[in-house]
Amino acid sequence: MVVAASNIVIHRAAELWHVTSPVAFPASSGTIRRGRLGERFRFEALSNVGLAIDETTGRILGAGDFHQIKARHEGAKVVDHGDGVILPGFVDAHLHFPQLDTMGSHGKHLIQWLETFIFPAEASFSDAAVAGETAGRFTKELAANGVTTSVVFSSVHPIAAEVLFSAFEASGLRGVVGKTSMDVNAPAAVLLDWRADIEAQEILIKKWHGRHGRLYYAVTPRFVLTSSNDQMKALADLHARHPDTFVQTHISECEGELKSVAQAFPEARDYLSIYEDYGLINDRTLLGHGIWLTESERERVAGHGASVVHCPTSNSFLGSGLLDLKKTCDAGIEVALGSDIGAGTSLSPWATMLEAYKIQAQRSQPLEPESLLYLATLAGAEALHMDGDIGSLDPGKLADFQVISFARKPILHERVTRTRSPAERLFATMVHGDDRILKRLYVAGRCLHDA
Numbered sequence: 001m002v003v004a005a006s007n008i009v010i011h012r013a014a015e016l017w018h019v020t021s022p023v024a025f026p027a028s029s030g031t032i033r034r035g036r037l038g039e040r041f042r043f044e045a046l047s048n049v050g051l052a053i054d055e056t057t058g059r060i061l062g063a064g065d066f067h068q069i070k071a072r073h074e075g076a077k078v079v080d081h082g083d084g085v086i087l088p089g090f091v092d093a094h095l096h097f098p099q100l101d102t103m104g105s106h107g108k109h110l111i112q113w114l115e116t117f118i119f120p121a122e123a124s125f126s127d128a129a130v131a132g133e134t135a136g137r138f139t140k141e142l143a144a145n146g147v148t149t150s151v152v153f154s155s156v157h158p159i160a161a162e163v164l165f166s167a168f169e170a171s172g173l174r175g176v177v178g179k180t181s182m183d184v185n186a187p188a189a190v191l192l193d194w195r196a197d198i199e200a201q202e203i204l205i206k207k208w209h210g211r212h213g214r215l216y217y218a219v220t221p222r223f224v225l226t227s228s229n230d231q232m233k234a235l236a237d238l239h240a241r242h243p244d245t246f247v248q249t250h251i252s253e254c255e256g257e258l259k260s261v262a263q264a265f266p267e268a269r270d271y272l273s274i275y276e277d278y279g280l281i282n283d284r285t286l287l288g289h290g291i292w293l294t295e296s297e298r299e300r301v302a303g304h305g306a307s308v309v310h311c312p313t314s315n316s317f318l319g320s321g322l323l324d325l326k327k328t329c330d331a332g333i334e335v336a337l338g339s340d341i342g343a344g345t346s347l348s349p350w351a352t353m354l355e356a357y358k359i360q361a362q363r364s365q366p367l368e369p370e371s372l373l374y375l376a377t378l379a380g381a382e383a384l385h386m387d388g389d390i391g392s393l394d395p396g397k398l399a400d401f402q403v404i405s406f407a408r409k410p411i412l413h414e415r416v417t418r419t420r421s422p423a424e425r426l427f428a429t430m431v432h433g434d435d436r437i438l439k440r441l442y443v444a445g446r447c448l449h450d451a
C-alpha cells in the first residue's frame, strides 16, 4: 500500500542494526524468567536501509530496503545519512550527575573513594550555579555519546535535582532522575534530614514525574549505610504513595561494603533483605552492581522482577569484582548496563559494552556482540518497562535513534573493511567507538545532536 503524506521522513543509511524482542512478555512478569541472554531477542541488520518515521507522532512506521520503503511512502522527505549506520539510542541505566568531573580519581576502594573524592565533590552541588552549569554539560555529553535515555543519581540537594530536570527538559533527552537520599554516615554537607528530604521529593515528583512523557522520578537511597531507619521507612512510604516512580540504589558492589553492611545490620538475613524489609524491591527497582549477591538473593531479585544494572568500567576501576553475568541472567534477573560515572571511566556506551565483554572474558564467558548491544539498548528499556516505546527500531516505537559513521575514526574505518558481517562490524565498533563516531542523535524523530 502506498501512503502519501508530507509528514513522513525516511532516514536513509548504509546499515541499520538493532536488537528486537520477538517474544511479547506480559507487563507484570515477576514470575517469568525474563533474563536469559540470547534466548529472548533477535539481532537484525539491514543494509541500504530506509527508516520511515511519522514526524507528527515521532513514531517509526517501518524499516527495510530503502527503495521499497520509498515506494511505500510516496512524497516522503528523505534524509540521506550516506555511509552512516542507524542504531537505537543507548540506555545508560546507572550514573551519577554530580560525579561528571570526578572521573579518574585515583587509587581507592569504594568507601575510601566516596569519602576522599566523591562526598566533597557532591557537596558543591548545593550551589545552584555549580549544579546548573554542570547539568548543561552533563546532558550535552549524554547526547554526544548516543545516550537517549538515562537513569541518574543527583546529589542530596533538592536544587541540584531541580536544575538537572530542567537541563533534561531543555535537551529533549529522556531522563529518570532521583535526588539522592542520605541522612547518616557522611559529612554534613551531603546529608539532609529525612523529613525535609521527603518534602523536597514530593515537590520534585509533582513537578517532574511523567512530564512530556519523557521525564520520570526515581526514589534514590544511596545505599543502606547512608540512610537511617526513619529515612528508609519514609522513602518506602513515598514510593508507595507514588507507585509508578522508580527506585534506584546500590547493592553488593564490593567485599569491604559487604562487611560494613553486615556489621551495621547484624540481625539482617543478608544485604537484599534490608531493602526487602522496607518494601523497596519490586519490578520498578534498579539495583546498581549486584556483583556479590548470593544465589538466594539472585533468586529473590528475579522473583521481585527487579533489575540489576551492571557497571563494568566502574567495577574494573574500583576493583570491586567481576559480575557473573551468566549466573545473574540465568537466575531470571533483567540486567541493564550503566556507565556509573564517576567511578565509571567513560560516558560512552561503546566503552561500557567493551568492558562488559572483557569482564565476562575474564570469567571465560565471552559475550556475543549482539548480547552486548541488547544490554545497552533494549535491556535498559525493559528494566524501565519502556520497551513498548523505546530500545529497538520496531514499527510503532518512538524514533529514538543515532547515526554513526565509521569514517569519523580512521582506525575503525580501516578495521571494518576487514569484517565479513554486521556482527563483526558491531564488535569492532565496540573496540574503537566513542563520541567521535556519532553523526546525529534523534529522540522521537527530532534531531537533538548534529556533530
Ligand SMILES: [Zn+2]
Pocket (backbone or CB within 6 Å): 094, 095, 096, 250, 288, 340
Ligand atoms: Zn553508582
